[in-house]
Amino acid sequence: QKEVEQNSGPLSVPEGAIASLNCTYSDRGSQSFFWYRQYSGKSPELIMFIYSNGDKEDGRFTAQLNKASQYVSLLIRDSQPSDSATYLCAVHRRTSYDKVIFGPGTSLSVIP
């Protein structure tokens, strides 16, 4: 079992729809969870982080964390073609930096 798993996609959604991206992790000691966006040929950039169970909203983005189920998700409302990118889930355990693990990413395509 990989430490951080994501559906590779590609995930296709029509413009204006909600895109739902999922991530599961195996290390129960994980404490911080990050979502990065990576456009083709570019470097990853942070969208948001979450560390408490529940939802965290930032504009059109909502991160959801369920530590009991070891599950974190990212919802993108009113999806735009500019949201087309690969989304990376990252899981961080504070006590040891070699536990910063990135998932393989989910490719999202928003169709106009």
Next chain:
Amino acid sequence: DAGITQSPRYKITETGRQVTLMCHQTWSHSYMFWYRQDLGHGLRLIYYSAAADITDKGEVPDGYVVSRSKTENFPLTLESATRSQTSVYFCASSESTGGPSTDTQYFGPGTRLTVL
């Protein structure tokens, strides 16, 4: 405000040659990281550094050497390049002074390395 830069952006080399990839950050972040990104593997941590003169191995350190004599620089050296080291290499930094917001990693633009 340059942030975090990497050089060169593209590099072609031959098997057996030594190659050094440079990383420079202007934020005085304590932590710096080197990742490689390959299709099917995502981002994999090669080495990281918590401060000047403090470095440690990540997930895939074999064949790589790092140093950090100054806070702002974190060069990665491939001592004898192999074809399997063909990849895109990203440098990143974070404050990590406490609290998840400071654990955010900021990435450089990447170096695309091809080993022939």
